[in-house]
Each structure stands twice: as structure tokens, then as C-alpha cells.
Amino acid sequence: MRSVVAPPAAGRPRSALPGFGLSLGFAITYLSLIVLIPLAGVFTKAAGLGWDGLWQVLGEPRVLSALKLSFGTAFVAACVNAVFGTLVAWVFVRYEFPGKRLFDATIDLPFALPTAVAGIALTALYAGNGWIGQWLEPAGIKIAFTPLGIVVALTFVGLPFVVRTLEPVLRDAEKELEEAAASLGATRWQTVTRVILPAVLPALVTGFALAFARGVGEYGSVIFIAGNLPQVSEIAPLLIIIKLEELNYGGAAAVAVAMLVISFTLLLAINTLQAWSNRHRQRSRAAPALPHPVLQGEGS
Amino acid sequence: MNQATDHSLLDPPQLPFEPLLQRNAVVTEQPWVRWLLTAAALVFLGFFLLLPLVGVFTEALRHGLGVYWQALTDSDALDAVRLTLLVAAIAVPLNLVFGVAAAWAIAKFEFRGKTLLTTLIDLPFSVSPVVAGLIYVLLFGAQGWFGPWLIAHDLQIIFAVPGIVLATVFVTFPFIARELIPLMQEQGNDDEMAALSLGANGWQCFRYVTLPNIKWGLLYGVLLCNARAMGEFGAVSVVSGHIRGETNTMPLHVEILYNEYNFAAAFAVASLLAGLALVTLVLKSILEARHGGELSTSRRH
Numbered sequence: 001m002r003s004v005v006a007p008p009a010a011g012r013p014r015s016a017l018p019g020f021g022l023s024l025g026f027a028i029t030y031l032s033l034i035v036l037i038p039l040a041g042v043f044t045k046a047a048g049l050g051w052d053g054l055w056q057v058l059g060e061p062r063v064l065s066a067l068k069l070s071f072g073t074a075f076v077a078a079c080v081n082a083v084f085g086t087l088v089a090w091v092f093v094r095y096e097f098p099g100k101r102l103f104d105a106t107i108d109l110p111f112a113l114p115t116a117v118a119g120i121a122l123t124a125l126y127a128g129n130g131w132i133g134q135w136l137e138p139a140g141i142k143i144a145f146t147p148l149g150i151v152v153a154l155t156f157v158g159l160p161f162v163v164r165t166l167e168p169v170l171r172d173a174e175k176e177l178e179e180a181a182a183s184l185g186a187t188r189w190q191t192v193t194r195v196i197l198p199a200v201l202p203a204l205v206t207g208f209a210l211a212f213a214r215g216v217g218e219y220g221s222v223i224f225i226a227g228n229l230p231q232v233s234e235i236a237p238l239l240i241i242i243k244l245e246e247l248n249y250g251g252a253a254a255v256a257v258a259m260l261v262i263s264f265t266l267l268l269a270i271n272t273l274q275a276w277s278n279r280h281r282q283r284s285r286a287a288p289a290l291p292h293p294v295l296q297g298e299g300s
Numbered sequence: 301m302n303q304a305t306d307h308s309l310l311d312p313p314q315l316p317f318e319p320l321l322q323r324n325a326v327v328t329e330q331p332w333v334r335w336l337l338t339a340a341a342l343v344f345l346g347f348f349l350l351l352p353l354v355g356v357f358t359e360a361l362r363h364g365l366g367v368y369w370q371a372l373t374d375s376d377a378l379d380a381v382r383l384t385l386l387v388a389a390i391a392v393p394l395n396l397v398f399g400v401a402a403a404w405a406i407a408k409f410e411f412r413g414k415t416l417l418t419t420l421i422d423l424p425f426s427v428s429p430v431v432a433g434l435i436y437v438l439l440f441g442a443q444g445w446f447g448p449w450l451i452a453h454d455l456q457i458i459f460a461v462p463g464i465v466l467a468t469v470f471v472t473f474p475f476i477a478r479e480l481i482p483l484m485q486e487q488g489n490d491d492e493m494a495a496l497s498l499g500a501n502g503w504q505c506f507r508y509v510t511l512p513n514i515k516w517g518l519l520y521g522v523l524l525c526n527a528r529a530m531g532e533f534g535a536v537s538v539v540s541g542h543i544r545g546e547t548n549t550m551p552l553h554v555e556i557l558y559n560e561y562n563f564a565a566a567f568a569v570a571s572l573l574a575g576l577a578l579v580t581l582v583l584k585s586i587l588e589a590r591h592g593g594e595l596s597t598s599r600r601h
Contacts, residue, residue, distance in 0.1 A: 027406075031417075034466070035473060039423075041435055042435050087337060088341045097338050112578075113352075114530070114531025114550075124567075131351065156352065159349070217428025217429065224558065259431065267423075
């Protein structure tokens with residue numbers, strides 16, 4: 001009963017606005033019913049297998065290779081996006097060129113285009129007779145129906161995460177710092193790698209992690225182009241569906257839990273990183289601007 | 301009123317600062333480097349984003365308008381369109397109400413566990429859509445916890461419309477809330493406090509002060525939420541059961557047609573969804589251009 005003695009301000013809303021109890025109560029109830037309780041159900045189901053059962057499912061060669069494939073291809077795709085996403089963000093923030101507004105809008109296409117549509121479109125492009133596939137296949141590069149196809153699909157899906165995370169940070173980066181670097185004798189390359197890159201690195205890592213997390217769980221755009229060969233190009237989400245169709249609910253839950261645990265760890269890392277970089281940015285901003293001698297004398 | 305101010309000493313805003321900076325070679329690259337980087341970025345975007353989009357429409361119209369039209373007016377296709385619209389019409393308003401409530405609590409008040417709540421709201425984004433479907437099968441499926449009870453009462457959630465709605469609500473859960481929370485935090489409480497001090501009650505304060513302030517951000521969130529709700533595939537695929545004419549949404553219909561090697565029809569239905577995506581992008585760009593100041597900072601261009 002310590003709360004009775006506690007000062008009334010502690011833990012109470014400090015705002016005079018109404019509706020705190022109602023809105024928070026509703027939000028938490030809805031969140032619990034739709035997200036938290038159902039998600040807890042997966043963990044309960046997997047826990048029902050016991051440690052041994054859980055390890056047995058996760059130790060199956062088919063499950064292991066599916067998890068490895070999902071995380072591996074998502075990692076490669078996120079790396080590709082980190083490089084090209086940075087390039088795209090840089091070009092769109094720093095340069096002017098005709099058609100910029102139009103291209104800028106298309107960057108969000110993967111957010112807006114249903115994944116199944118992206119899936120069949122990419123498959124049509126990269127299949128042996130497709131627009132791109134017909135040029136690559138003679139060169140011995142098969143993309144559709146191989147793990148490479150999965151990487152292509154995940155690159156498509158993840159690109160906007162990197163670009164949209166980087167853009168605001170690049171836009172806010174202070175050009176004064178670059179001028180200072182240049183005036184101190186740095187070459188442009190040194191300025192870019194030692195002044196700009198460190199400043200945008202936290203955002204880049206965040207974008208990378210977001211693209212990676214999305215790629216791990218991605219289903220719609222992948223299953224069409226993957227070919228879905230067990231132990232070769234069968235992703236973890238597909239394996240969950242297969243186990244469900246076999247009415248192996250426990251097995252499905254076990255694979256899901258493995259994916260969730262890894263994704264949640266990642267989410268936690270992103271949030272910690274973001275909190276850290278926000279604090280970092282605020283601290284560097286917090287330095288008070290020195291009053292300008294001329295303007296001060298003039299104002300009043 | 302100092303007449304003899306030396307203007308050369310004034311702060312940069314009085315000088316032609318920006319043009320000077322743009323011409324300033326030390327803070328940009330050589331022209332050929334700029335050109336090369338721009339070309340590389342545009343080629344990448346062209347190959348990875350534009351080509352698939354163009355491909356959808358080309359494939360859809362490959363066998364002429366007649367085949368295209370036939371595929372779209374097929375009764376199964378029309379049922380799929382109807383179901384997709386119905387599901388979005390239920391899921392989006394639900395998440396709208398939640399988004400406003402959550403944003404009101406989080407942005408306008410201080411309380412313990414706020415960061416945790418914000419993180420939990422984003423949770424569905426980091427859950428695979430397939431897992432989103434799975435969790436409801438585990439709860440409401442025939443072998444799930446509530447399965448026997450549901451069967452005894454002749455209720456069906458999985459392999460029926462309620463399951464599709466639930467799965468859609470889950471995957472679109474954070475969209476509106478995460479648009480509103482930063483926006484309302486930036487706006488602060490001053491307007492609402494003024495309204496209250498002038499005698500408005502809580503509802504009036506929300507209806508006439510908060511709502512007009514957040515309307516464009518709200519619309520932005522609804523737009524993104526709706527695009528995802530209509531296009532969701534993985535989560536819906538798990539709970540739908542793929543019953544033609546009954547539990548087939550448009551994306552699922554695309555899959556069925558594609559797996560039957562009926563590519564023209566599959567791409568025809570897909571082109572409708574791609575059209576939806578394009579409309580979404582256009583509206584989104586318009587919102588950003590016209591009302592950027594009334595969206596959260598991260599959305600301004």
C-alpha cells in the first residue's frame with residue numbers, strides 16, 4: 001500500500017486535458033485483445049512442446065535450412081539495400097535532376113504495392129523468358145526459382161526502409177561541418193567518409209535493421225519467385241504454413257517462436273540504438289548558439 | 301534604430317546564402333561524380349521498382365483488352381473485389397479509432413510505461429504476416445483453444461470473413477497510431493488548453509480543436525493503412541482457406557489464378573491492385589506537397 005503515501009503527482013498525468021483514462025484504457029484493451037494475447041498464445045503453444053520438443057522441431061534439417069535461408073537472404077538483401085539505399089538517399093537529398101519528384105514518389109512503391117503483385121511481377125521479369133531473365137540466363141545466372149530470386153524480392157521490399165530512414169538525417173546534416181572539414185584541408189572523399197558518414201551511421205543501421213526484419217518475415221513477394229524447394233529455396237514463413245496444413249500446430253508455433261524471438265531482439269536493439277542516437281543528436285544541438293554581437297546591439 | 305549598421309557584418313540570412321552554398325565546390329562533388337551517382341541511383345530504381353510495375357500492366361494487357369475485361373468481370377474476381385472492400389471497410393475504421401485513442405493518451409499525457417506502449421504498438425510491423433495469421437489459427441482454429449467452443453456454438457472465425465478481418469487488423473495495426481503520435485506530440489497541448497479554458501468540454505475540444513489540427517496526418521495514416529489492408533496477402537492467406545467466391549480476397553485470387561497458369565487473368569487482377577498502389581502514392585505525394593506542414597516532421601519534404 002505504498003501508493004497511498006506517494007505524492008499525488010507521481011505516476012499521474014500532469015496534463016489538465018480530459019480523457020486520459022478512457023483513451024489509455026481503450027488503447028491497452030484493444031492492443032491486448034488484437035496483438036498481445038494472441039501473440040502470447042504462440043509462445044504458450046510452443047512452450048507446450050517442452051524444451052526437448054522445441055529443440056527437436058528446430059533441429060529438423062528442413063526447419064534449420066529454412067531459418068538459415070530466411071535470415072541469410074534477408075541479411076544479403078539488407079546489405080544490398082544499405083549500399084543502394086544510401087546512394088539513392090544521397091542523390092535525392094543532395095542533387096537536383098529532372099523528374100526528381102516522380103522518382104521520389106516511386107521509392108515508396110514497395111510500401112504501397114501488395115506483396116503478391118510484386119511477387120508475380122518479379123517472377124515474370126526474372127524467369128528464363130522474362131525481360132531481365134532472358135539476358136541473364138544465357139550468361140549462366142539463374143535468378144527466378146533460386147535463393148538469388150529471394151534476395152531480389154527482399155531487396156525490392158526493403159529498399160524504402162533504408163532510403164526513408166536516411167533521408168531526414170542527411171537533410172538535417174549541417175553543411176557547416178562539411179565546410180569546416182574542407183577549410184581544414186580535407187578532400188571531398190575524406191569529408192564524406194569521416195564527417196558525413198559517421199553522422200548518418202545510426203540512421204543507416206536503423207534502416208538496415210528495419211529492412212532486415214521485414215525481409216525475414218516476408219512471404220507474399222517471395223513464394224512466387226523462390227521455387228519453394230525444400231532445403232534449397234523454402235523460406236521459414238512457408239514452412240509455418242506447411243506445418244499448419246499438416247495440422248502440426250506445435251511445430252508451426254515452434255518455428256514462429258524462433259522467428260519472433262530473433263525479430264524481437266532486433267527490434268529492441270533498434271530502439272536502444274535510436275534512443276542513443278537521439279540523445280546524441282540532442283546533446284550536440286543543445287549547445288546554445290552564441291549571441292551575435294551586431295544583431296544584439298541593434299535589436300532594441 | 302542604428303542607421304550606421306555595416307551590412308557586411310549582418311548574419312548570413314541577409315546575404316544570398318543558399319545560392320552561394322550551392323555553387324560552393326567544397327560541399328558538393330565534381331559534376332561528373334554527381335552525374336554518375338545520379339545515373340546509378342536512377343538505373344537501380346528503374347530496374348528494381350519501375351520495371352516490375354510496368355511489367356504488371358504489360359502482362360495484364362498482353363492478350364488484349366477483351367481478355368483483360370473478361371478476367372475482371374469474372375464472378376469470382378468480382379466476389380474477391382467485394383470481400384477486399386468489405387474487409388478494408390471494417391479494419392481501417394477499427395484501427396482509426398485505436399490510433400486516435402492511443403495517440404491522445406501517448407501524446408497529451410505523461411505516464412509510466414509510455415515508451416513500452418509505443419514499442420508494443422509497433423510490434424505487428426516486426427511480426428511476419430504468416431505468424432500474424434498463425435496466432436489466430438492457434439486461438440480459433442478447429443484444433444485451437446477456442447475451437448471446440450466455437451464449433452459447439454456453430455461459429456466460424458478461421459476460414460471465414462471474421463478471421464480475415466482479424467488478420468488484416470493485426471497487420472495494419474500500427475499505421476494510423478504511429479502517424480498521429482509524433483504529430484500530436486509536436487503540436488503540444490496549448491491549443492486544447494486554450495479551448496478548455498474558454499469553456500469547451502472534452503468532446504468539443506477534440507472535435508473542434510484537435511481534429512482539425514490532425515486531419516491531414518489522420519488522412520495520411522488512413523491512406524497507408526488502407527493500402528496495406530487491401531493488399532495484405534500472407535496473414536490473410538493463412539486464415540482464409542481459399543474458398544472461391546467466399547473467402548478469397550483480391551491478392552489471394554491473384555495467387556489462385558497464377559497457380560492455375562492463368563497468367564493473363566492473374567495479372568489483370570494484379571493490375572487493379574497496382575492501380576490502387578499508384579493512386580495511394582499519388583495521394584500521398586499530394587498530401588506531402590500541399591499539407592507537409594501539418595504532417596509529422598518525418599513526412600515533410
